[in-house]
Amino acid sequence: MKRKTKFFLLLGLIVSVAMSSGCSFPGFTSMDSMMHPPKATGTKAEIQEVIEENAGEDYVLDYPKSGNNRSAITMYDLDGDEIEEAVVFLTVKPDTTDATTHMYVIDETEDEKWKIVGDFTNKNNDIDCLEFSDLNGDGLTDIIVGWNTYTVNQNNLYCYMNGKKEMKEINTGETYTSLVTGNFIDNSKSEIMTMSLTTTDTPANGKLVTIDSDNSVSSMSVDMDADVGKFVSCSLGMLSTKEVGVFVDGITSSNDYNTQVLFYNQKTKRLENPIYKKANRGRLSTQRSTTTTCEDIDNDGIMEIPVVKKLPVLENLRNSDVSYETSWCNYDNNVNSAKTKSTVIINDNYGYSINIPNEWINNYTAYFNSDSSVLTFRQVVTDRKTKKQSLGKNMVTYISTLTNDWTNVGSKQGYTKIGDVGQYSYGYKIDKNIPYKFTKENATNIFVPKEDSESIAISPTEASNLK
Numbered sequence: 001m002k003r004k005t006k007f008f009l010l011l012g013l014i015v016s017v018a019m020s021s022g023c024s025f026p027g028f029t030s031m032d033s034m035m036h037p038p039k040a041t042g043t044k045a046e047i048q049e050v051i052e053e054n055a056g057e058d059y060v061l062d063y064p065k066s067g068n069n070r071s072a073i074t075m076y077d078l079d080g081d082e083i084e085e086a087v088v089f090l091t092v093k094p095d096t097t098d099a100t101t102h103m104y105v106i107d108e109t110e111d112e113k114w115k116i117v118g119d120f121t122n123k124n125n126d127i128d129c130l131e132f133s134d135l136n137g138d139g140l141t142d143i144i145v146g147w148n149t150y151t152v153n154q155n156n157l158y159c160y161m162n163g164k165k166e167m168k169e170i171n172t173g174e175t176y177t178s179l180v181t182g183n184f185i186d187n188s189k190s191e192i193m194t195m196s197l198t199t200t201d202t203p204a205n206g207k208l209v210t211i212d213s214d215n216s217v218s219s220m221s222v223d224m225d226a227d228v229g230k231f232v233s234c235s236l237g238m239l240s241t242k243e244v245g246v247f248v249d250g251i252t253s254s255n256d257y258n259t260q261v262l263f264y265n266q267k268t269k270r271l272e273n274p275i276y277k278k279a280n281r282g283r284l285s286t287q288r289s290t291t292t293t294c295e296d297i298d299n300d301g302i303m304e305i306p307v308v309k310k311l312p313v314l315e316n317l318r319n320s321d322v323s324y325e326t327s328w329c330n331y332d333n334n335v336n337s338a339k340t341k342s343t344v345i346i347n348d349n350y351g352y353s354i355n356i357p358n359e360w361i362n363n364y365t366a367y368f369n370s371d372s373s374v375l376t377f378r379q380v381v382t383d384r385k386t387k388k389q390s391l392g393k394n395m396v397t398y399i400s401t402l403t404n405d406w407t408n409v410g411s412k413q414g415y416t417k418i419g420d421v422g423q424y425s426y427g428y429k430i431d432k433n434i435p436y437k438f439t440k441e442n443a444t445n446i447f448v449p450k451e452d453s454e455s456i457a458i459s460p461t462e463a464s465n466l467k
């Protein structure tokens, strides 16, 4: 299911990129038609006219490759007059040695004519990302652009400061791999947090780049894990102490995942990366063999970090069958530690997770049989004297079958159905020897189907069971 979801996400992304360019100028169908789009109407037509007047006939539109805005033409109200301006990327004479990439900022002037108010080129011809934020606190939204360099994982950070009449380019002189904008220091204006993987020029680092009211650039820096070779995601979110930070999930050289949290500490007045700082012989406490990334699991605005451990592999259990337990933790800067919000077993292959009841923690193990698609929970007993662990009683099992196979497989084996999600049916069976108070309601309540499954087909009664 995970694979399928990913495929649909990817497909969705391609469609949305295609659609967003289509929305800007309806009628684009191919790269070729993009160069000579059919005449649009209204505002779009006027913007198109301005582009052609300035770029001539021989141009192609360009797209930022990452970030929130991936269209060639992005509409955004930069000055707050409720009329959106257009930010356009294009390369003039693309097939010649004179090929030059431009960013046009096109605004509707007082006489209702669309005009270029900013035309910027760069020595680099590819765009990494386009973001919008008020960086100097003057109430006007500024433009942040990362231009790809020829060095892998390294982009140049430029800001285009929005003045009342003109835009001013600032080359911050900073390079980065990924960036996130946010109000990291206070609420008066935004800053840019950059994350850089180790390159030939620089060791891995995070930087908080600030632009003052006089448009001067300053930055503070913090070391990051040099063992991370790729960022999986860099998400803006709140720490449990309400500081805003960036949660950076990366892949290490041993193909594990880990998380670092970068934030501005109001007390020390410094940019900090505490999880990395407290690494034990280079290993971060957030290192994990699973591919789970940070997420605000309960939508309260505070980000959770997955802290993962392998459950006990005991007696005849096969190591590869035994599940990983994921604790969703908040990082608390005041007590300098992580607080567990909930503990779950995530079954990525079948798109569900099980919330572990508190009294089970440290007293159970779980293992998944991929032939029968059965996840078994089993008590773990610890000898008081020797501290030796052994398998105890059976507790509960969960089965996943293809919906068509439910009657012949799930039902036949005595499972109680929880519901259908997409192509799968799910059920549970409580063992009569379970050493905890555990009702049918408990069994359905701790079962959580993955929300992003694209086709959820549950009947209303089943849906209420799934809550």
Ligand SMILES: [Ca+2]
Residues within 6 Å of the ligand: 076, 077, 078, 079, 080, 081, 082, 083, 084, 085
């Ligand atoms: Ca405007």
Ligand SMILES: [Ca+2]
Residues within 6 Å of the ligand: 133, 134, 135, 136, 137, 138, 139, 140, 141, 142, 161, 162
């Ligand atoms: Ca501004």
Ligand SMILES: [Ca+2]
Residues within 6 Å of the ligand: 295, 296, 297, 298, 299, 300, 301, 302, 303, 304
């Ligand atoms: Ca949360």
